Amino acid sequence: MTDFYRAISDPIRRRTLTLVSHKELTQSELVANFSISQPALKKHLAILIEENLITERRDGRYCFYRLKREVFYDHYQKLQHELGSILENKLVKLKDYLEEDNNGESH
Template sequence: MTDIYRAIADPIRRKILHMVARAECTQSDIVAAFSISQPAIKKHLAILQEEQLLLERKQGKYCYYRLNTPVYQHEFSQLQRELGLVLEKKLAGLKHFLEEEQ
């Protein structure tokens, strides 16, 4: 079940997400954009796919990747909510502290 935290843990995977959001890319487009080997890129793509953030379309010898936008959008807003709550809790604590101080 989509662990976006795992997906985004690596900076190369984050850059891949940017690439495939901007436009559909072939695997070799992606390989060309980095200075690591094709199998290494493949593994990153596999992780992004395991986490459902990537869709692929196979055409001839090419494999096109694009963002799975609905999933990304959903997972991103969940993440924002989860991490945003941390700050809200902090604020609530400060508020409480100030109100006790009257």
């Protein structure tokens, strides 16, 4: 299942996304940034791949990862829309209230 919220809910995955947004990095380079084991980070990478947020490129014994910026951007846009609408609801309510002619009613 595709779940952007799940992907970004973990701080290690968010940091990983930041790291691979600067440049393509190998798995061991990434591991060096955390205090977790290589298999543990591999699982985080697997989740990011599963959510289609990063690419994996094999070159010899190295494995390079980088951000799929367009995909991340699309998901981020949707998230902004969803969360943004939660914030805007009150404004919409206020707008509706002002536009209706019930200004004399209570509360």
